[in-house]
């Protein structure tokens with residue numbers, strides 16, 4: 139049995155363990171701790187089984203710099219599932235439930251930097267189709283989706299993640 143639920147106090151080590159196991163470096167685990175510490179874990183969900191926390195997804199607020207800047211954006215990052223449980227739908231369930239939680243919390247749009255073949259299934263499209271650029275020189279891999287109808291219909295600008303993400307620029 140697997141449950142998906144919001145992160146709560148006491149989950150920190152389990153979440154850290156998932157990211158350390160799923161990613162080649164400790165940057166994602168560090169990012170999660172920094173975002174939580176800064177109060178920027180807008181939506182944080184865990185997948186839990188009898189053995190403990192097996193997956194985690196985090197969404198943090200993003201801003202858009204520029205003229206027609208839409209407000210109320212969140213960025214999906216990171217998303218991870220323990221290696222021995224990958225490919226069984228856990229990541230998809232976390233992404234879907236997380237997107238719904240962001241919509242429920244009133245966020246207007248979401249962005250993600252990742253594999254287009256994976257994230258398209260949740261409704262993400264190439265962000266440049268919405269006039270949104272990114273700071274990472276990503277093309278197809280930078281994607282966006284509207285959580286509120288027409289939230290990005292007149293969008294224009296460069297999406298900026300919170301300062302905790304500078305970890306990846308060093």
Ligand SMILES: CC(C)(COP(=O)(O)OP(=O)(O)OC[C@H]1O[C@@H](n2cnc3c(N)ncnc32)[C@H](O)[C@@H]1OP(=O)(O)O)[C@@H](O)C(=O)NCCC(=O)NCCS
Nearest residue numbers: 160216217218219224225226227228229230231252253256
């Ligand atoms: C990416 C990740 C979260 C997906 O979770 P998951 O539970 O394994 O994925 P699901 O079982 O929900 O989905 C499986 C599908 O995703 C595809 N998939 C899995 N990982 C993928 C990846 N890195 N790139 C592209 N597609 C991927 C599988 O091929 C499969 O496709 P199909 O449904 O067309 O057969 C997980 O594999 C993971 O933790 N990877 C390491 C960390 C990472 O790269 N995170 C994403 C960047 S933030």
